[in-house]
Amino acid sequence: MLTERIDFPGHAGDKLAARLDLPDRGARAYALFAHCFTCSKDIAAARRISEQLTASGIGVLRFDFTGLGHSKGEFANTTFSSNVEDLVLAANWLRENRGAPQLLIGHSLGGAAVLAASVQVADANAVVTIGAPADPEHVLHNLGSEVETIRAQGEAEVQLAGRPFKIKRSFVEDVESSKLEAAIGGMKKALLVLHAPLDETVGIENATQIFLAARHPKSFVTLDNADHLITNDRDAMYAADVIAAWAARYVEADAEHHPAAGVEEGFVRVAEATPNGFLQDVHVGGHHLLADEPKSVGGTDLGPGPYDLVAAGLGACTSMTIRMYARRKEIALEHVSVDVRHEKIHAQDCANCETQVGKIDVFQREIKLLGDLTAEQRAKLMEIADKCPVHRTLESEVKIETREIT
DSSP: OEEEEEEEEOTTSOEEEEEEEEOSSOOSEEEEEEOOTTOOTTOHHHHHHHHHHHHTTEEEEEEOOTTSTTOOSOGGGOOHHHHHHHHHHHHHHHHHHTOOEEEEEEETHHHHHHHHHGGGOTTOOEEEEESOOSSGGGGGGGGTTHHHHHHHHSEEEEEETTEEEEEEHHHHHHHHHOOOHHHHHTOOSEEEEEEOTTOSSSOTHHHHHHHHHSOSSEEEEEOTTOOTTOOSHHHHHHHHHHHHHHHTTTOOOOSOOOOOTTOOTTOEEEEESOSSSSOEEEEETTEEEEEOOOGGGTOOOSSOOHHHHHHHHHHHHHHHHHHHHHHHTTOOEEEEEEEEEEEEEEGGGOTTOSOOSSEEEEEEEEEEEEESOOHHHHHHHHHHHTTOHHHHHHHSOOOOOOOOOO
């Protein structure tokens, strides 16, 4: 994933800070992400969702609303309506400088904002809300008893997520007057509603109201045990995967998808997903997966380890080779599965190994063949398993050439 830091003028002319996350290969479409109330563009959920969308070829613009994160301006002077204006301006920047946003994604109050802004972003084909309130007024629950102080005194400082924010009467009055039902009903865009049943900040009933107010096509996916901010990496990964898969139906390619400069066809690209830990993004052609290490060695266990991937390659190649042979010989093989385990053993413990010093790698395969097979057929299929190309590669002399590129 490549990232460009940009800025554009917000509703009051202040510079809004943004990140444009781009696929390593040219973006085939663009999405716009709106963060939650008093959050920033760099919240973990926003980063993970953006990473996953870029892996599927979609560029993502995420920005800080006025007065938040790295954006200029005074948060105290903003309202829900001004957030909607900022969103529309972000969409305009994207349209004029890269490509019109086909996908709008909003988290919490940002979800309510994309619903309100969607009618003004005609290019967008689809909208995703994550833990969004059915009406902006819901955010006043976060202000507690301070709401009455704000009404009476015109403003008050409140603590939100452990930080002080100044909220003015204009904000309270604006969210109270902003209703979304008509906007949702007239949206004429595909809608995906993501919500956690245990969300204590924005109750699950809000998802029901949004879903019922929308026209088809619409979808709802539960985030199970996730919290409101989706702080758990697994929950964020799941939400990201769902959005990427769902969006594929509604996003049309508006740019040719070329390999990045300097990357030859047939290469597997592995790049750090984060500078912390060991999580890696693995791109194989148009496919994307993750590699990681277990938590016991400092990883986050969000993907298989390097040796697991090698074992998976051996297992997949073995199964494919057996199936190919059975198909060609018209053997009644109903199903094949291969379990592979990797371990290192002392060379001196290996009776059939040439190497007798140090340790060697051992891959143990257990193959299960189902079907009405004769003993002769089973023996032949097991023999064929050893002819899998990956098997032969692992048992032959292998040379690895490495060079640095700039």
